[in-house]
Amino acid sequence: MKAMIDFDATPIFGVPMADGSGVREGMLIEGPQGWGEFSPPPGSDDAENVRWLTAAVEGGTVGWPDPRRGRIPIAVVVAAVDAASARRTVGGSGCLTAEVSVAATPDSLADDVERVVAVRDELGPRGRIRLNANGMWNVGDAARAIGILAEAAAGVEFVADPCRTTAELAAVRGRVDVPIAARASCAGAVDVVILRSGPLGGVRRALRVAERLELPCVVSSSGETSIGLAAGLALAGALPELPYACALGTVTLLDGDLVAPGRSLRPVDGHLPVAPTPAAPVPELVRRFAVTDAERVDTWRRRLRSARATA
16 A cells, blocks of 8 residues: 555655744655654654554555544643643643643752642642653652642642653552553553554554553554644544543644644544544645755655665
8 A cells, every 4th residue: 555655745844832842843644545644753763663654654545443432532731831821721721631741850840739730720620630751750759749749739640651661660650659651662560551653553553552451541642733643533532442531632732733724633622523534734834834954854755765664
């Protein structure tokens, strides 16, 4: 099926982050049945790039599995912002679950406490809060901070990626009462597995991972545009069980999108729909966010060629 794709014509995009922290770059790949997004993070090796490529062509070639549900509950992602901004983010989302970023800097605990208190106040007692530390703590700091933040939040459903390694995650898990979540490769050390379509090689491969691990799963974004996020929604829609709201509303963290405004995956009433294929990109938006720097273009072309050669 890959032979039916004109890889030489794939557009390269760069959408700025809404907070000015950088640019989300990637490539759009058109298959005979629709579009996909190839946007592995900087520094990815060939093996990871191959998985991203497999995910990018899946929806536009073989298609995604039939969904078990048509709407996905979404967890609003709260960046490491001040308490007032966090409150506005949650209040405007319509979501009943919030994933709150913490540990952005070594001395951020006081700010993190203020943020989760504001989020709890906005959500109310029935709302759910989870924390995402992005692997920034060591074991001791994680155990201490989780206790403080869980109390400030009046309870958290889990903490995602408190540390980086499997051994550290296992050590933290043994020292706290809060469930720990992390990627599938750390499944032996966590209570909840985080599934991301791109890094796992697409919807079907992620479903096989979930079936093998037999642990509760939550689907999360890798920061994609709406075209890439559609695969995450397809994965969430096809899972046999979906115990957690999914962190798939992250297009709000981008200062723009590649699809028409009416098709942009921004949560409505705390949910997003599962679609059979992603929305097609709008040519004007592809031009607006096109990467034109020759060095960056060459880098992406080489990454794609290398992934294709390795696959």
